[in-house]
Amino acid sequence: MKFDSPLFDRIRVKPDEDRRLRTSLPSCDWPGCAHGATHRAPKGRDHEREYWRFCLDHVREYNSSYNFFAGMTEDAVARYQKDAVTGHRPTWKMGMLGGHRAAKPRTRFDNVYDGAEDPFEMFGELGARPRRGPTRQETERRMVRNAERKALHALGLEIDAQRTEIKARFKELVKRHHPDANGGDRGSEDKLREIIEAYNYLKSVGYC
Numbered sequence: 273m274k275f276d277s278p279l280f281d282r283i284r285v286k287p288d289e290d291r292r293l294r295t296s297l298p299s300c301d302w303p304g305c306a307h308g309a310t311h312r313a314p315k316g317r318d319h320e321r322e323y324w325r326f327c328l329d330h331v332r333e334y335n336s337s338y339n340f341f342a343g344m345t346e347d348a349v350a351r352y353q354k355d356a357v358t359g360h361r362p363t364w365k366m367g368m369l370g371g372h373r374a375a376k377p378r379t380r381f382d383n384v385y386d387g388a389e390d391p392f393e394m395f396g397e398l399g400a401r402p403r404r405g406p407t408r409q410e411t412e413r414r415m416v417r418n419a420e421r422k423a424l425h426a427l428g429l430e431i432d433a434q435r436t437e438i439k440a441r442f443k444e445l446v447k448r449h450h451p452d453a454n455g456g457d458r459g460s461e462d463k464l465r466e467i468i469e470a471y472n473y474l475k476s477v478g479y480c
Contacts, residue, residue: 302330316340420479426470438479442471 297308301324309325313334326334341349421431427441445467447453449460 298325300327300330301325302327302334305330313338314340316342317344420474420477423470423473423479426466435479438471438474442467 297310300307300309305327307327310328311331312323312325313331315322315324317340324334424431424433427438427445429438429441446464449464449467451458451461454460
């Protein structure tokens, strides 16, 4: 038996890997090439998931001249690229399938948005009857009211406090927590700063 026989490749310290590839791989699809096909390349448009099998040299040559859009006009290429954004599936603008609900057959998608909160009135274009959520002005007003409540609480006042009451309370608290009124003690500076910020905020929103 010859010592360079392929039978010894499995136990050889450094087996002849190229020889083993040649015996286990299919032949290259390039005309006239007898090398093993170590790489694959796509066959092209309309032949998705179909591949050529080439050796390294020929797959490089094939890829250097490969053009998926070969034979297509510029308009056809542009349409293909646009459709590729949605996976070549049909799409419609919102509201294009709307109209009178009684004029089209009912499906399992009918009324799917009914009762949903729709602050931007988007689902109405689909013929749904969503629940009206708070308007932007109402939401902003609620946020301001919460901030006003916090500022009034810092001054020790209720939400219905009047302008004169706020000013009088501010002057009283400033005198009480000012370092000059406490023999130079700065322990109330944080509280004083909170009172001033609360009062300035109430002034900025027209509360006082």
